[in-house]
Amino acid sequence: MGSEDGVFKWTDANTADLIVWRVSNKSLFTGRRNAAIKAFELYVKEKQLVGKVTPAWVRKKWENLKQKYKDLKSLSMVGGDTSIATWKWYAIMDGALSSETPLSHFITPVQVSSSAQDAPPIKQRKEEDWLTALREMERRQEEREGQASEREDERDRRAAAREEERDRRAAEREVERDRRAAEREEVRERQALEREERREREMFARQERWEKEMLAREERQERDYREREERREREAAAREERLFKLLETFMANK
Template sequence: MHTHSGESFECASMDTTRAEISHNAMQRRLVAARAPSAAQSNKMEGACAGAEESCSITLQFKWTDEKTEQLIRWRAANNSLFSGKRNAAVKGFETFLKETALQGVLTPAWVKKKWENLKQKYKELKCPPTGVSTEGGEDTAASWKWFRAMDEALGDRPSITPPILIASANTDAAVSSPPSTTDSREEVETPVRRRRRIDLLQYFRELEEKRDEQEMEVQKREERMTRELAEREERREKEAVEREEARERRRLEREEKREQERLDKEERREREQIEREERREKERMEREDRRDKETKEREERIIKIMEIIAKK
């Protein structure tokens, strides 16, 4: 009896030690997950730059029931593409667009936004807050038409239905087990182990929240890039219109200037022509006056000569 108690104490000590080691390792992983490296930040910037280049979306696209169900089924069947790494969700939804012939109609950011909305709705209906009434006509797990499909896709994920984790003396890894109310379970789950189990659950939740935050950050950056691209396009079109208007104004100004120069030339030619005619007329009058004067002088001389002759 004493020997059995010693073995139990030794096993409990080993469990506690393993749980502490596992807890410390997970704490280090959690700290690393909360502090993304510079390389990861560069990958994020690369994803946003790629989104800016490939952003071509039809805003009038409407999600039909067929397309929505197709998205849910495809996302559940291709969960391995969504590893939680940077840009994994964007690349995964790019594959969805290629396979469903929606490339060029939607962007990965819009598909991811649709999926996030479905997932958030499913989480709210899966674990509704207590004391909330549904008399106002809100959707419930029974009335929402996508709940069953989403439950098949997400029902067994740790972020939706967290597993109960305990430290085992036989294995070093945490395993899933259904809740139990037996006396042996109560004896095994000490306050220290319960705290470790709660920490592990919190670790998985934080990992899932961190991945969701990263995907939302990528989505926000893509949407911001989309808005900036649209604004730049609108600004370029406005500048093009302004340049065209400026060219048209300069063209009109040049035509007006040429017309004014032509009129000035015509007026100058007419003025010069009038001046030439006036000068010629003046010269003609001067010549005639000079001829008349010379003729008169000759006549006077002739008369004088004749008078002189007559006197002789």
């Protein structure tokens, strides 16, 4: 929780203010025992957050910001990570913690009056410088986010174009498959028709042969029957003739 009583809500403005204050008061964080917690106690008092957040909670908030920055920084060095473009505090934390870019690159110097008594305190000037740097970092972060959005849009456009090309080629392949399938179906139908016609011709030829064979068999049977009848008639006539001869011989001898 960012509050002890559950009412106070920690905002982005508080986060930005914490980053500015932490870097502006770097000298308070000596690394000695309890130095950090005492420094954050000072922060809570200066920002009138007593009773709203604890120094320990503020310290944890800062450590979380720093750890996330380091994690994203490490990922970007080994291959890139899109979270950098979307995490709003990356550019600010990079400017605050990175030693590669001098602070003067981000900070527009505050105009100091010629009168020494008009000059703001050193701490106030440092915070004003950091607020200027913060605005510059936010502007650069917005530019990076805009560029990332443009790159994402370009990737989406190219992906859509590739998808459209794939769909077009798929449609062409589908049309070609349909055409070839229609050709194969036409060939199959033609072959089936040819086979049917061939079967009909063969069936008619078999029927014709069968009819011829039946007619020839009937003719043979008819011829055989006539021949048998003629033979029986000749045999009967021969028997009658022999019988008459025997009868004539008998009558002559009597």
